[in-house]
Amino acid sequence: MSKQEHLKKLHIYRPSAMEAGDRSFADALKAAESDAELKAFLAREQQFDRSVQEALRGVPAPEGLRDQILKDFESSNKSGPSKLLRFPSLAIGVAAVLLVATVGIVLNLSSPEQNGTSNFALPLVQSPNAAVPLAIVLLQDNGIMRSPMDFYAQDYQQLASYVSERGARPPINLPREHWRNLGVGCKVVRVINNEVSVISFEVEGDLYSLYTFDHSIIPQMQHMRPHVVTIEDEVFATWTCSGQVHVLRTSAETEKVTALLDI
């Protein structure tokens, strides 16, 4: 092995000596013991490595991440592993059934303990009003709400439970803390898949997420102007435009949403 080759090997030899037993490094290391230039080179390299390693390991993880992971685990354990999540086709099938159930029943989206939405009803899927819960179910179906933080296995179970017990109201009352994952104040566009994207943004301290997907996904949804509905303390505005369906979701007051959309 030439000196140049030794240098190249020493260049990627780590301080932790993970490669100590690697024969391909042995020659270079042996040479470094007796060659002052190689020795100095190795020392500089290792100093650099240590600095980078230290700096990288000094990058802090977000506060609360550990607890949230443990909380997620606890939640997923309570519900048990979901066959639906393990078998996507089954999930789609079940979701399709739920979708039919959702739109096939005359729905009253409000229960007695709720306020503000007591008169919202969905008589037909063709009705523009149907678009909002339809879109929400669709978002769940497509896994958009299935990030680790905001959609778990039990959500399918909750969905089924809501359908059977309360007339097909999807479980969308996600805890506010879950908004964190949507990127507070950021302007990042998260393209979920080829068909759906979500943009999260903040306006005057309120968090908004705008889901956009191709109109062909819900062909039965007719062209509609922005329609706003409040469900479980969250406001959903849905409209179609240029072959796309938009769902704006937020915990802000309805007035703010209508002002934002200029409707």
Added chain:
Amino acid sequence: MPPHSSAPDFTTLVDDYYQSLYRFALSLIRNESEAADLVQQTFLIWARKGDSLKDASKVKSWLFTTLYREFIRSNRRNKRMEPAEEEPMELMLPPTEVDYSVKVDSKILLERLQDLEQNYREPLVLFYLEDLSYKEIADILNVPIGTVMSRLSRGKTALKNLLLTKLEK
């Protein structure tokens, strides 16, 4: 990280690896909340499938591999993934006689890492972050060991130059 003779309990596993996984995710994604998402997703997958891992010594590698695959999966969806080009196994020689003894700041390091091509950044972060062998890094990134070494060499040289440029400014 402490070794475990049998599969560690979930809390121990989280304590051992969530920070390293987050740093790796952050180097891939460049967005803190999305990196946190990715780490959470990784542990959720572990919660569902981890019991299928028979060799407890491979937990770390399994977690990093899972996180990376999840990242790739989401990137494919996004169609933002740059096509990986195989480069010949070639180790680059760094500039010599340059003093890198200056302490590297974490924030600056992250910025400079983001300036590196993804192909170089990925093995480099794994190289520094955890005591993963070249074989493990190769398995995680699903590339040959020779490619890992080549990318590490080039990546390290590029990172040095980037940091040096920053220091000179």
